[in-house]
Amino acid sequence: MKIFYKTSATATGGRSGTSSLDDGTYSVQMVSPDSRDAGVNPEQLFALGYAACFDSAMQLTAKQLKFDITGAKTSVEVGIGQHTEGGYALDLDVTAHLPGMNAQDAQRLVEATHQMCPYSNAIRGNIDVRLHVKTEGN
Structure with a gap:
């Protein structure tokens, strides 16, 4: 397969942590589906x-x-x-x-x-x- 694009991300803390693109362009607070806290799952x-x-x-x-x-x-x-x-x-x-x-x-x-x-x-x-x-x- 010819690869056209690759990206990578790193998560820390699982559903109660942070997930970020490794190039630093985006980071998001993670939450569980039943959480009322700000963030996404x-x-x-x-x-x-x-x-x-x-x-x-x-x-x-x-x-x-x-x-x-x-x-x-x-x-x-x-x-x-x-x-x-x-x-x-x-x-x-x-x-x-x-x-x-x-x-x-x-x-x-x-x-x-x-x-x-x-x-x-x-x-x-x-x-x-x-x-x-x-x-x-x-």
């Missing part, structure tokens, strides 16, 4: 990253398929839970908002995007992901 950061990645991949896929996706956006909902046999896992819902597209083309686009997106490829077979399409409004 890893699931929120994953949702942000996946939504941006999927949305970017969708733009590229739409261009290849010659679809106009003006006004499109992507939402990602991340859940965390415990397996009955122990251990924890994530659960995802990815929703592509594609106003004005017909449902068949929108579904085709989202499925093709899911095959291209680096986040989707990284988690395939490891995390339950449900794809949703909304074509009315936004």
